[in-house]
Amino acid sequence: MQFQAPRGTSDVLPHEQEYWRFFRSRAEEMAARFGYERIDTPIFEDARLFVRGVGEVTDIVEKETYTFEDRGGDLLTLRPEGTAPVCRAYLEHGMHNLPQPVRLYYLLPGFRYERPQSGRYRQHHQFGVEILGDADAAADVEVIEVGWRFLESIGLRNLSLEVNSIGDAQCRPRYVEELQAYYRPHNDRLCPDCKRRLEENPLRLLDCKQVSCQPIILEAPHSVDYLCDACESHWDTLKSFFNVLGLPYKLNHRLARGFDYYTRTVFEVTPPVEGQQNVLFGGGRYDGLMQELGGRPTPGVGFGMGAERVIANLMRQEIPVAEESGPRVMVAHVGEDARRAALGLASELRREGVSAVLGPADRGLRSQLRYASHIDATHAIILGDDELKENTVVLRDLGMGEQEEIDHSLDLLVRRINGAAEP
Numbered sequence: 001m002q003f004q005a006p007r008g009t010s011d012v013l014p015h016e017q018e019y020w021r022f023f024r025s026r027a028e029e030m031a032a033r034f035g036y037e038r039i040d041t042p043i044f045e046d047a048r049l050f051v052r053g054v055g056e057v058t059d060i061v062e063k064e065t066y067t068f069e070d071r072g073g074d075l076l077t078l079r080p081e082g083t084a085p086v087c088r089a090y091l092e093h094g095m096h097n098l099p100q101p102v103r104l105y106y107l108l109p110g111f112r113y114e115r116p117q118s119g120r121y122r123q124h125h126q127f128g129v130e131i132l133g134d135a136d137a138a139a140d141v142e143v144i145e146v147g148w149r150f151l152e153s154i155g156l157r158n159l160s161l162e163v164n165s166i167g168d169a170q171c172r173p174r175y176v177e178e179l180q181a182y183y184r185p186h187n188d189r190l191c192p193d194c195k196r197r198l199e200e201n202p203l204r205l206l207d208c209k210q211v212s213c214q215p216i217i218l219e220a221p222h223s224v225d226y227l228c229d230a231c232e233s234h235w236d237t238l239k240s241f242f243n244v245l246g247l248p249y250k251l252n253h254r255l256a257r258g259f260d261y262y263t264r265t266v267f268e269v270t271p272p273v274e275g276q277q278n279v280l281f282g283g284g285r286y287d288g289l290m291q292e293l294g295g296r297p298t299p300g301v302g303f304g305m306g307a308e309r310v311i312a313n314l315m316r317q318e319i320p321v322a323e324e325s326g327p328r329v330m331v332a333h334v335g336e337d338a339r340r341a342a343l344g345l346a347s348e349l350r351r352e353g354v355s356a357v358l359g360p361a362d363r364g365l366r367s368q369l370r371y372a373s374h375i376d377a378t379h380a381i382i383l384g385d386d387e388l389k390e391n392t393v394v395l396r397d398l399g400m401g402e403q404e405e406i407d408h409s410l411d412l413l414v415r416r417i418n419g420a421a422e423p
Helices: 014-033 047-053 059-064 083-092 137-153 172-189 192-200 202-207 211-218 229-245 307-316 336-351 365-374 385-390 410-417
Strands: 044-046 067-069 075-078 102-111 123-132 160-165 263-270 281-285 300-306 328-333 355-358 379-383 392-397 402-407
Touching: 014 102, 014 123, 014 137, 014 307, 044 047, 044 083, 047 075, 047 083, 083 102, 083 123, 083 300, 123 137, 123 307, 137 229, 137 263, 137 281, 137 300, 160 229, 172 192, 172 202, 172 211, 192 202, 202 211, 229 263, 300 307, 328 336, 328 365, 336 355, 336 379, 336 385, 336 410, 365 379, 379 385, 385 392, 392 410, 402 410
Parallel strands: 328 355, 328 379
Antiparallel strands: 044 075, 067 075, 102 123, 123 300, 160 263, 263 281, 281 300, 379 392, 392 402
């Protein structure tokens, strides 16, 4: 039997790791630039956290969570998203006592049982940021700018920002009534999921991807036409802030996002490619979530960014991601005594901060040097009987194709490998 990675998951192979290192390092750098601090939450949580936070009548909770009972009888869920766990941690650890707002970011794996396709995986990875304790529209535009500037910094261009406002607990009920009134005459043309959403979760009607529902969505009433005074003021301020920062945006009346906790602002950023699964990051405001989780009213706003989708776009656009790295040395050896000496020399080089690899055993010098080229070594150090007798080594610069015989001195070797001339 030949085992394979579970459906909807993938291995990150060595030649792909540079993209992941690039993504993580640049994400942490951008988060720090905006003043965010890292938080890590458990991979699994109490299942009730996502029912109360994300919403019981959502595709994620109904169809996509990995939920199980552990040996102690507790019902747990593998984390499908990052916001609800961060809010749980905020409440549990009394972060409301810190100076507000609190800015947090995370890099985490998430799990959703959904049909795998390009850009959508059952195990996925997210970069996310959250601002907790700030109701101003400036917080909304800030989290969007974090994601936008990050994507710009790694070389992605021609991005599209779509935004909408879906109101709050004061004005949304009226909009929902109008939405239901519009949809009911079309009930016989709706997909099975939308027939259920019509009564249980009407905003999800705007999120439907079924072809049969698209003409109905196009004529649906717009949420921004039903905003109360406070939500309209927030919406107008947000749009003016986009202009201040020079962030181009487009109003998308269909945008509602997939979680129940969103209020007012929702947004998505996409690259210039076709397809439904091409959102690079998205999010919004969730001013009622803390209360749903048992805390006092605390405004919040944030986004989640799909690492796999961003990396796929880096590869598709052939954007270089190689970071500057130091020299890498392979210590080649000819003979058993030389192999022992090479083993010790490689260890000494590593302790001096030089990346060093021992040449493969039972191979000739030429084969070892081919291996050095294969692993992208910058230098090769060659040890044989003559070198051991004379207490010297041969240092070969693999990039220049030049070599020299020098004294077997660790300090001298390190200086030469690092490009410093002999004093």
